[in-house]
Amino acid sequence: MPVTTMNGRDVHVDDEGFLTEYEEWDEDLAKVLAANIGIDLTEAHWKVVRFLREDYATQGETATTRRVQMAGGVSVKDQFALFPKKPGKKMAYVAGLPKPHGCV
Amino acid sequence: MTSDTVLAQPIVPSFDDEAETTRKLAIICSKGNLDMAYPGLVLANAALGEGVETHLFFTFWGFDMITKSRMNDLKFTPAGNTAMHMPFHDMRVPQALAPLPGMQAMATKMMRQQIADLGVPDVPEFLDQIVAAGGHLWACRMSADMMHLDLADLYEGVEAIINASDFVEKTQGAQLLFI
Numbered sequence: 019m020p021v022t023t024m025n026g027r028d029v030h031v032d033d034e035g036f037l038t039e040y041e042e043w044d045e046d047l048a049k050v051l052a053a054n055i056g057i058d059l060t061e062a063h064w065k066v067v068r069f070l071r072e073d074y075a076t077q078g079e080t081a082t083t084r085r086v087q088m089a090g091g092v093s094v095k096d097q098f099a100l101f102p103k104k105p106g107k108k109m110a111y112v113a114g115l116p117k118p119h120g121c122v
Numbered sequence: 123m124t125s126d127t128v129l130a131q132p133i134v135p136s137f138d139d140e141a142e143t144t145r146k147l148a149i150i151c152s153k154g155n156l157d158m159a160y161p162g163l164v165l166a167n168a169a170l171g172e173g174v175e176t177h178l179f180f181t182f183w184g185f186d187m188i189t190k191s192r193m194n195d196l197k198f199t200p201a202g203n204t205a206m207h208m209p210f211h212d213m214r215v216p217q218a219l220a221p222l223p224g225m226q227a228m229a230t231k232m233m234r235q236q237i238a239d240l241g242v243p244d245v246p247e248f249l250d251q252i253v254a255a256g257g258h259l260w261a262c263r264m265s266a267d268m269m270h271l272d273l274a275d276l277y278e279g280v281e282a283i284i285n286a287s288d289f290v291e292k293t294q295g296a297q298l299l300f301i
Contacts, residue, residue: 022132035133094254103173
């Protein structure tokens, strides 16, 4: 598993760059991850990212866009506006989680 | 861990934002059974989530998926479907029993429950999600004429009733699926 240096410390990532260790993520790192893919985090982004972190902790898998709408209260439309084109994967990346596995 | 490879530059996932801007997917939905409504919806939703411009064209029986009076009530029948198993023990429904009264209602109810258990929405709500994600819905002109329906009878996310040539034109260069 590759190790990379971000925000002055080592983090474990998979071959695509998604974090593999839940505990290695913090909000400062999220800012770096977001900047890596051209996103400047606003309060609306944070609402999604914090939901994803909490949901993963209880569900053991990354929420899909549908779950972010139904359980996280952020509409699919807003998710596309905040994390353009590929919201499911981009949200997961910034939240330091694996890509969602669900189909819907 | 000694096997870890330490990288000087962080790996950033390639979301290929630019490459995907030219990719298009067109899905023709021609079936109105509950089970056959889902493949097109699931694929459309997935494609939109990957940044692919997606168009759905509803024609013939597929019109039921977008007709307000019918879209909430699509059915599933085991009749003629030899691959239909009960959700336990690989048990099959004998084809001679499949057309019996009550079988379709029972099978439909079971399938709806299984779909809901997966957190997958019913058809109208799935269409809401596809439209919210930027998907385009088109209704077939010939089907509308045959069934004496106009735009007011259709799900509000349908952009227009268009003919086959319009659809071919709109989906120039698209990958195409007929379901």
